[in-house]
Amino acid sequence: NVKIAQDDQLVTLTWDKSIEDDVESYRVYRNEVTGGMLKLLATNLTTTSFTETKIGLMKYEYAVVAVRFHKQGNYSEVSTLAGWIEIPGRVEAEWAVTSTGSSLTRTSDVDGGYNFTGAGGISNDALFTYQIEVPEAGVYKLEYRVAAPRDTKGFEVLTNDKKVGAELITTTGGYHEWQTQQGQEIQLKKGKNTVTLKSLDNNWKLNWLTLTKS
Structure with a gap:
Protein backbone atom coordinates (compact mmCIF):
# COMPACT_ATOMS: atom_id res chain seq x y z
CA ASN A 1 0.00 0.00 0.00
CA THR A 80 1.31 12.40 -8.97
CA LEU A 81 -1.26 15.08 -9.71
CA ALA A 82 -0.68 17.54 -12.53
CA GLY A 83 -0.02 21.09 -11.38
CA TRP A 84 -1.86 24.34 -12.11
CA ILE A 85 -0.31 26.11 -15.10
CA GLU A 86 0.16 29.85 -14.80
CA ILE A 87 -0.58 31.91 -17.90
CA PRO A 88 0.11 33.92 -20.01
CA GLY A 89 2.61 31.54 -21.52
CA ARG A 90 3.13 28.11 -22.99
CA VAL A 91 1.17 25.02 -21.98
CA GLU A 92 3.11 21.87 -22.85
CA ALA A 93 1.07 18.92 -24.17
CA GLU A 94 2.36 16.59 -21.43
CA TRP A 95 1.01 18.86 -18.67
CA ALA A 96 -2.54 17.56 -19.24
CA VAL A 97 -4.26 16.51 -16.03
CA THR A 98 -6.25 13.95 -18.04
CA SER A 99 -5.76 12.61 -21.56
CA THR A 100 -7.43 9.89 -23.64
CA GLY A 101 -7.17 8.59 -27.19
CA SER A 102 -3.47 9.31 -27.61
CA SER A 103 0.01 8.59 -26.31
CA LEU A 104 3.04 10.71 -25.44
CA THR A 105 6.30 10.42 -27.32
CA ARG A 106 9.50 12.41 -27.68
CA THR A 107 8.87 15.18 -30.17
CA SER A 108 10.79 15.92 -33.36
CA ASP A 109 10.05 19.63 -32.92
CA VAL A 110 12.95 22.06 -32.43
CA ASP A 111 12.25 22.74 -28.75
CA GLY A 112 12.31 19.07 -27.73
CA GLY A 113 10.08 17.63 -25.02
CA TYR A 114 7.01 15.50 -25.74
CA ASN A 115 4.01 15.56 -28.04
CA PHE A 116 0.68 13.74 -28.15
CA THR A 117 0.33 11.26 -31.00
CA GLY A 118 -0.92 7.72 -31.63
CA ALA A 119 -1.39 5.15 -34.38
CA GLY A 120 -2.37 7.46 -37.23
CA GLY A 121 -1.77 10.47 -35.01
CA ILE A 122 -4.14 11.66 -32.30
CA SER A 123 -7.46 9.78 -32.51
CA ASN A 124 -10.74 11.45 -33.48
CA ASP A 125 -12.15 11.08 -29.95
CA ALA A 126 -9.12 12.14 -27.90
CA LEU A 127 -9.50 14.51 -24.94
CA PHE A 128 -6.85 16.69 -23.26
CA THR A 129 -7.68 18.72 -20.16
CA TYR A 130 -5.39 21.36 -18.64
CA GLN A 131 -5.60 23.15 -15.29
CA ILE A 132 -5.00 26.84 -15.92
CA GLU A 133 -4.29 29.53 -13.30
CA VAL A 134 -5.33 32.94 -14.65
CA PRO A 135 -4.00 36.15 -13.02
CA GLU A 136 -6.62 38.44 -14.57
CA ALA A 137 -10.06 37.73 -16.00
CA GLY A 138 -10.42 38.56 -19.67
CA VAL A 139 -10.00 37.42 -23.25
CA TYR A 140 -7.00 35.23 -24.10
CA LYS A 141 -5.65 34.39 -27.55
CA LEU A 142 -5.10 30.68 -28.30
CA GLU A 143 -2.24 29.39 -30.46
CA TYR A 144 -1.28 25.75 -30.93
CA ARG A 145 1.84 23.93 -32.15
CA VAL A 146 0.88 21.01 -34.38
CA ALA A 147 2.09 18.67 -37.12
CA ALA A 148 -0.33 17.18 -39.67
CA PRO A 149 0.13 15.49 -43.07
CA ARG A 150 -3.31 16.73 -44.24
CA ASP A 151 -6.00 19.26 -43.38
CA THR A 152 -8.11 18.00 -40.47
CA LYS A 153 -11.28 18.96 -38.63
CA GLY A 154 -9.08 19.79 -35.65
CA PHE A 155 -10.61 20.01 -32.19
CA GLU A 156 -13.29 21.64 -30.08
CA VAL A 157 -12.27 23.96 -27.25
CA LEU A 158 -14.07 23.83 -23.91
CA THR A 159 -13.45 26.16 -20.98
CA ASN A 160 -14.72 25.03 -17.60
CA ASP A 161 -16.66 22.24 -19.39
CA LYS A 162 -18.48 24.63 -21.75
CA LYS A 163 -17.87 24.52 -25.51
CA VAL A 164 -16.58 27.84 -26.83
CA GLY A 165 -15.70 26.92 -30.42
CA ALA A 166 -13.62 24.71 -32.69
CA GLU A 167 -10.23 24.97 -34.42
CA LEU A 168 -9.34 23.59 -37.84
CA ILE A 169 -5.82 22.26 -38.38
CA THR A 170 -4.28 22.89 -41.79
CA THR A 171 -1.62 20.60 -43.18
CA THR A 172 1.94 21.31 -42.10
CA GLY A 173 3.42 18.98 -44.71
CA GLY A 174 3.98 15.92 -42.52
CA TYR A 175 4.26 14.48 -39.02
CA HIS A 176 7.75 15.96 -38.58
CA GLU A 177 6.90 19.39 -39.97
CA TRP A 178 5.73 21.61 -37.12
CA GLN A 179 3.80 24.89 -37.31
CA THR A 180 2.31 27.31 -34.80
CA GLN A 181 -1.27 27.93 -35.94
CA GLN A 182 -3.56 30.74 -34.84
CA GLY A 183 -6.67 30.00 -32.82
CA GLN A 184 -9.61 31.89 -31.43
CA GLU A 185 -9.95 34.19 -28.45
CA ILE A 186 -11.48 32.63 -25.34
CA GLN A 187 -12.86 34.14 -22.16
CA LEU A 188 -11.28 33.01 -18.87
CA LYS A 189 -12.18 33.95 -15.31
CA LYS A 190 -9.63 35.02 -12.72
CA GLY A 191 -8.20 32.08 -10.78
CA LYS A 192 -8.56 28.40 -11.60
CA ASN A 193 -9.94 27.31 -14.98
CA THR A 194 -9.93 24.14 -17.06
CA VAL A 195 -9.27 24.16 -20.79
CA THR A 196 -10.14 20.99 -22.72
CA LEU A 197 -9.30 20.10 -26.31
CA LYS A 198 -11.69 17.53 -27.82
CA SER A 199 -10.33 16.00 -31.02
CA LEU A 200 -12.65 15.88 -34.05
CA ASP A 201 -10.29 14.04 -36.41
CA ASN A 202 -7.11 11.97 -36.56
CA ASN A 203 -3.78 12.48 -38.39
CA TRP A 204 -2.42 15.29 -36.23
CA LYS A 205 0.02 15.76 -33.36
CA LEU A 206 0.11 18.35 -30.56
CA ASN A 207 3.29 19.71 -28.96
CA TRP A 208 2.05 22.74 -27.03
CA LEU A 209 -0.42 25.60 -26.92
CA THR A 210 -0.20 29.17 -25.67
CA LEU A 211 -2.70 31.51 -24.05
CA THR A 212 -1.86 35.22 -24.06
CA LYS A 213 -3.95 38.22 -22.97
CA SER A 214 -5.62 39.96 -25.90
Missing part, protein backbone atom coordinates in the same frame (compact mmCIF):
# COMPACT_ATOMS: atom_id res chain seq x y z
CA VAL A 2 1.80 3.11 -1.27
CA LYS A 3 0.67 6.66 -0.48
CA ILE A 4 1.81 9.87 -2.12
CA ALA A 5 1.87 13.45 -0.85
CA GLN A 6 2.96 16.45 -2.86
CA ASP A 7 3.20 20.22 -2.79
CA ASP A 8 4.76 22.76 -5.14
CA GLN A 9 8.30 21.61 -4.32
CA LEU A 10 8.33 18.03 -3.02
CA VAL A 11 6.87 14.58 -3.66
CA THR A 12 6.89 12.13 -0.74
CA LEU A 13 6.13 8.42 -0.98
CA THR A 14 5.33 6.27 2.04
CA TRP A 15 4.45 2.59 2.07
CA ASP A 16 3.62 -0.25 4.43
CA LYS A 17 6.46 -2.43 5.58
CA SER A 18 6.52 -5.77 3.78
CA ILE A 19 5.02 -8.70 5.68
CA GLU A 20 7.99 -10.80 4.55
CA ASP A 21 10.71 -10.97 7.22
CA ASP A 22 13.51 -11.47 4.73
CA VAL A 23 13.00 -8.31 2.64
CA GLU A 24 16.43 -6.74 2.19
CA SER A 25 15.50 -3.32 0.84
CA TYR A 26 13.16 -1.35 -1.42
CA ARG A 27 13.55 0.24 -4.84
CA VAL A 28 11.70 3.23 -6.27
CA TYR A 29 11.04 3.71 -9.99
CA ARG A 30 9.62 6.72 -11.84
CA ASN A 31 8.75 7.64 -15.40
CA GLU A 32 9.08 11.11 -16.93
CA VAL A 33 5.47 11.26 -18.16
CA THR A 34 2.36 9.16 -17.59
CA GLY A 35 2.56 5.90 -19.50
CA GLY A 36 6.30 6.18 -20.10
CA MET A 37 8.91 3.58 -19.22
CA LEU A 38 9.67 3.31 -15.52
CA LYS A 39 13.32 3.94 -14.67
CA LEU A 40 15.17 3.12 -11.46
CA LEU A 41 15.29 6.20 -9.23
CA ALA A 42 16.49 4.92 -5.85
CA THR A 43 17.78 1.59 -4.56
CA ASN A 44 18.92 -0.03 -1.29
CA LEU A 45 16.27 1.85 0.71
CA THR A 46 15.83 0.37 4.18
CA THR A 47 13.08 2.73 5.36
CA THR A 48 9.49 2.93 4.10
CA SER A 49 9.56 6.46 2.70
CA PHE A 50 11.20 8.43 -0.09
CA THR A 51 11.20 12.15 -0.93
CA GLU A 52 12.41 14.05 -3.98
CA THR A 53 11.99 17.46 -5.56
CA LYS A 54 8.94 17.69 -7.81
CA ILE A 55 10.14 17.54 -11.42
CA GLY A 56 7.51 19.62 -13.22
CA LEU A 57 3.86 20.36 -13.92
CA MET A 58 3.11 17.08 -15.68
CA LYS A 59 1.49 14.01 -14.17
CA TYR A 60 3.90 11.10 -13.80
CA GLU A 61 4.10 7.76 -12.01
CA TYR A 62 6.14 6.02 -9.31
CA ALA A 63 6.49 2.35 -8.47
CA VAL A 64 7.82 0.82 -5.24
CA VAL A 65 9.11 -2.74 -5.12
CA ALA A 66 10.51 -4.90 -2.31
CA VAL A 67 13.75 -6.85 -2.84
CA ARG A 68 14.28 -10.37 -1.44
CA PHE A 69 17.35 -12.48 -2.16
CA HIS A 70 18.41 -9.84 -4.72
CA LYS A 71 15.14 -10.35 -6.63
CA GLN A 72 12.27 -7.89 -7.01
CA GLY A 73 8.69 -8.57 -5.96
CA ASN A 74 5.50 -7.05 -7.37
CA TYR A 75 5.26 -3.36 -8.23
CA SER A 76 3.01 -0.98 -6.30
CA GLU A 77 2.24 2.06 -8.45
CA VAL A 78 0.98 5.56 -7.64
CA SER A 79 0.66 8.75 -9.70
